[in-house]
Amino acid sequence: MARSRVCTTLISQICVEPQPTGLRAVYLVETQSEQQAKELSRHFGDFASALKSYQLSKGKLVSYAVQLRGQDSSILDEIESFLKQNFEFVILHRAFDALIYDIVRELCKDSGSTLAPVPKCDICGKPEPFPETTIRFLDKENVSLDTRLYCATCTAESARRSNKEFLRALLQADRSDFRTLQGADLVRYRTSKKHIAFRIKSASAQCAAS
Numbered sequence: 716m717a718r719s720r721v722c723t724t725l726i727s728q729i730c731v732e733p734q735p736t737g738l739r740a741v742y743l744v745e746t747q748s749e750q751q752a753k754e755l756s757r758h759f760g761d762f763a764s765a766l767k768s769y770q771l772s773k774g775k776l777v778s779y780a781v782q783l784r785g786q787d788s789s790i791l792d793e794i795e796s797f798l799k800q801n802f803e804f805v806i807l808h809r810a811f812d813a814l815i816y817d818i819v820r821e822l823c824k825d826s827g828s829t830l831a832p833v834p835k836c837d838i839c840g841k842p843e844p845f846p847e848t849t850i851r852f853l854d855k856e857n858v859s860l861d862t863r864l865y866c867a868t869c870t871a872e873s874a875r876r877s878n879k880e881f882l883r884a885l886l887q888a889d890r891s892d893f894r895t896l897q898g899a900d901l902v903r904y905r906t907s908k909k910h911i912a913f914r915i916k917s918a919s920a921q922c923a924a925s
Contacts, residue, residue, distance in 0.1 A: 723895045725860060728853040731882050732910040734846055736867070737766075737783035739811040740791050743819065744777050745804035745826075752777050758797070765790050769844035771819050774828030778819050780811045782845045816842050836866040838873075838888045847871075850885060863889060878903070878911045 746752045755777050759768045765785065771778040783790065791807065798805045808815040816833075823830045833842040846864040853859055865873070865885060873884040879901055886893040900916035 722860075723893070725854050726852045726896070726915060727855040728857070728912060728914050729882065729896075729901070730851045730853065730906075730910050730912045731878065731885075732849045732851065734849060735767075735782075735784065736847065737785070738788055738791070738809070739780065739782045739845065741771070741778060741780050741806075741808045741811055741815045741819070742794065742798065743804075743806040743808075743822065744798055744802050746775060746777050746802065751802070755798075755802075758794075762790065762794065767845060769833070770831055771816070771833065771844075772823050772828050772830050774823070775826040776819070776822050776828040780844045782811075811844065813841065834864050836869055837863045837890055838865055838869040838885070840890065841866060848885070850882070863891075879913070882911070882913065 744755055746755060752773065756770070759779055759781070762768070762781075765787075766781045766783050769780045771780055781791075781794075791809065795805065795807045808818075820830055822828070833844055834846065835841060836843045836846065843864060843866045847867040847870040848865045850863040850865075851859055852861045863885075869888065870885075873881060873888055875881045875884050882901070886896055896915075901913040902916045904912055904914055906912045
């Protein structure tokens with residue numbers, strides 16, 4: 716298990732932030748010019764109110780992972796139809812998973828395109844452009860010290876009867892070593908935002924090396 720990147724003695728607050736969920740898909744598009752790539756980027760930007768997008772590759776092969784903000788999946792077909800009218804090679808995969816990410820990676824190699832870095836789940840290590848849950852560590856001045864990301868599967872596997880137990884389960888499963896926080900006295904406090912927040916009342920934490 717890797718050591719934590721943050722000095723845990725500086726952590727005063729821990730916020731567990733559930734993220735919006737929705738149907739996911741990946742679009743793979745072959746572009747013929749930089750201008751076409753820019754037009755494609757603008758097109759996905761036009762749908763920002765209906766979906767979140769994350770660019771997976773650039774160059775000849777431009778690919779985007781998307782996650783719907785609502786329940787209307789017809790927008791995926793609408794985007795696919797538009798792309799096929801304007802580009803010769805278009806693939807729609809109605810999920811973001813290891814299979815499609817491997818395909819994007821291989822097509823990038825074959826076409827000389829650039830694979831963009833994608834955030835990874837801090838438990839299982841799988842690429843995760845749209846994490847299910849994030850944890851933020853803050854100091855006494857509410858300055859963010861570090862953020863941890865967790866996919867839907869690892870979030871579900873860490874589910875517990877209480878929010879405090881859920882937080883401890885995530886930290887215990889995290890690839891970094893947060894054992895120094897396991898003895899912390901976590902006190903729940905109210906916030907105006909839609910997240911679960913705890914203050915550390917006391918802890919035997921020590922500064923962990925990078």
